[in-house]
Amino acid sequence: xxxxxxxxxxxxxxxxxxxxxxxxxxxxxxxxxxxxxxxxxxxxxxxxxxxxxxxxxxxxxxxxxxxxxxxxxxxxxxxxxxxxxxxxxxxxxxxxxxxxxxxxxxxxxxxxxxxxxxxxxxxxxxxxxxxxxxxxxxxxxxxxxxxxxxxxxxxxxxxxxxxxxxxxxxxxxxxxxxxxxxxxxxxxxxxxxxxxxxxxxxxxxxxxxxxxxxxxxxxxxxxxxxxxxxxxxxxxxxxxxxxxxxxxxxxxxxxxxxxxxxxxxxxxxxxxxxxxxxxxxxxxxxxxxxxxxxxxxxxxxxxxxxxxxxxxxxxxxxxxxxxxxxxx
Amino acid sequence: xxxxxxxxxxxxxxxxxxxxxxxxxxxxxxxxxxxxxxxxxxxxxxxxxxxxxxxxxxxxxxxxxxxxxxxxxxxxxxxxxxxxxxxxxxxxxxxxxxxxxxxxxxxxxxxxxxxxxxxxxxxxxxxxxxxxxxxxxxxxxxxxxxxxxxxxxxxxxxxxxxxxxxxxxxxxxxxxxxxxxxxxxxxxxxxxxxxxxxxxxxx
Numbered sequence: 001x002x003x004x005x006x007x008x009x010x011x012x013x014x015x016x017x018x019x020x021x022x023x024x025x026x027x028x029x030x031x032x033x034x035x036x037x038x039x040x041x042x043x044x045x046x047x048x049x050x051x052x053x054x055x056x057x058x059x060x061x062x063x064x065x066x067x068x069x070x071x072x073x074x075x076x077x078x079x080x081x082x083x084x085x086x087x088x089x090x091x092x093x094x095x096x097x098x099x100x101x102x103x104x105x106x107x108x109x110x111x112x113x114x115x116x117x118x119x120x121x122x123x124x125x126x127x128x129x130x131x132x133x134x135x136x137x138x139x140x141x142x143x144x145x146x147x148x149x150x151x152x153x154x155x156x157x158x159x160x161x162x163x164x165x166x167x168x169x170x171x172x173x174x175x176x177x178x179x180x181x182x183x184x185x186x187x188x189x190x191x192x193x194x195x196x197x198x199x200x201x202x203x204x205x206x207x208x209x210x211x212x213x214x215x216x217x218x219x220x221x222x223x224x225x226x227x228x229x230x231x232x233x234x235x236x237x238x239x240x241x242x243x244x245x246x247x248x249x250x251x252x253x254x255x256x257x258x259x260x261x262x263x264x265x266x267x268x269x270x271x272x273x274x275x276x277x278x279x280x281x282x283x284x285x286x287x288x289x290x291x292x293x294x295x296x297x298x299x300x301x302x303x304x305x306x307x308x309x310x311x312x313x314x315x316x317x318x319x320x321x322x323x324x325x326x327x328x
Numbered sequence: 329x330x331x332x333x334x335x336x337x338x339x340x341x342x343x344x345x346x347x348x349x350x351x352x353x354x355x356x357x358x359x360x361x362x363x364x365x366x367x368x369x370x371x372x373x374x375x376x377x378x379x380x381x382x383x384x385x386x387x388x389x390x391x392x393x394x395x396x397x398x399x400x401x402x403x404x405x406x407x408x409x410x411x412x413x414x415x416x417x418x419x420x421x422x423x424x425x426x427x428x429x430x431x432x433x434x435x436x437x438x439x440x441x442x443x444x445x446x447x448x449x450x451x452x453x454x455x456x457x458x459x460x461x462x463x464x465x466x467x468x469x470x471x472x473x474x475x476x477x478x479x480x481x482x483x484x485x486x487x488x489x490x491x492x493x494x495x496x497x498x499x500x501x502x503x504x505x506x507x508x509x510x511x512x513x514x515x516x517x518x519x520x521x522x523x524x525x526x527x528x529x530x531x
Contacts, residue, residue: 011503017484046510050479053460055363059372064358064379066387071347 005029005036010043119315127307332397339400342390350390354383357401360480361408367476368412368469375412382411402482402489409473409491416469463512471505474498 005013009026012018018026030037058064335356341349361382365375386407393403464472470491477487484502488495 006503007507008500008503011506012499015478015484015502017499042510043506046506046513047478049460049513050475050506050509051481053479055359055480056366058359058362059376062362062376064361064376064383065351065354066347066383068347070384071350071387 003029004033005039007043010036010040013040014044014047114318116315116318118318119311125307335397335400339393339397342387343393345391347387350387353400353404357404358383360401360405363480364405364408364473364476365412367464367472368409369416370465374415378411378415379408381415382408385411398486399489402486405477405482406490406492413469459513460509463509466512467505467508471501471508474501475505475509478502 005026009018009022013023013026030040335353338349338352338356342353358379361379362375365378365382366372369375369378382404386404389407393400395403464475467475473491474487477490482490484495484498487498487502491498493501
């Protein structure tokens, strides 16, 4: 007894996608079943109506082609676009992807304004901090410097006894050289020599890092200035770069000698039996005195310097970001 | 009808970033794309928006496409179907217009009917000899998608690829959709015996 064909079978039969075995069985059934034949015919008619029906036309005037702007701003993983055809530039995968970021769609002016504002906020906060530390009864770095000087004096007072022993200048010089190489270490040593409250320590470290930050800011600015000289705005960046570069140059000159002096007097104190070191300590003393003043100066506005450095960094970062990002 | 080889040349160029070539492809397939989108959403404006989104997505994904002209048609229509579904779901989940009323610190959202055919759509529907359209409108979007791709000349395998379903699922949806349409378009003569297991009675 044949069962009637299912609608699935009938539909598949129309599209000729019924498996061979099922097709044979279906054919046999259709030959003997008028109802299924009628059903198949009705279905065929439906499909014909459906396939004959026109596709819904696009609304009048509608066009889905992408405007040139969208085509240009879209990332393409291949850079092999033929240049000669002249209808589009070679795609810039990184730039285009970055350009799709919402921040980058903002006009350059608002970005510049935002950057300047951010820099100003950092600067103002830093200056306020600096002001507060200046108001403190004892300036942070000053005692350290004085103490350093005093220590050097002690060293000197011990030095004369050893002075005739040997003028070992080369060794002293190499000590000074290595001192230059390891500024950070020495700054720490200077702090421990001073044995002042933590603030002294901090002040030294801060002025050191401020100088470092400025150096970095300078080099960053140089980079951004060099990267984009054609832009009118880059003149501004250039002058700023010069400024920070100048500052970056000035600060290390100011700060390190103080560290050096402190370090060397530290050595003098520790290795009191060593003749060469005593001489070294004695020799260094005038430098330490000379540098005490700059050290105090660079120590006092340390937080201000840091703020300035951070502010400049922020601003320069934004400028670099502005100039280095893809245009168009 | 543009030859597949021409389409494949456009595909190759578009993959390398040729925007003009991509727009040729858009031009070639936009009728089908709109038809597919419209059948899913049944609102011209929404369908156009969905198509535009889909074309942009396709352009962005173009370098990753691998295949021939037939594969491209399925791939593109799949993007269109997905964009249409997203839009359809979005529009049916949220009120079309913002009718939020704030009173006593509480926000009330007034229910707004989901978008149906616009008056223009209704007019066109009547013009196209609305019985088929009317019948199609009563299908679920899933069933309608299968039918309309068949209408556009897609093979079962292509439909499966386009909709991301199994060929077996295509077959069953196709037969149920057809049975439903058949009943709508041509009521079963009363005296004829019904073929046994059929989904048409449920419609």
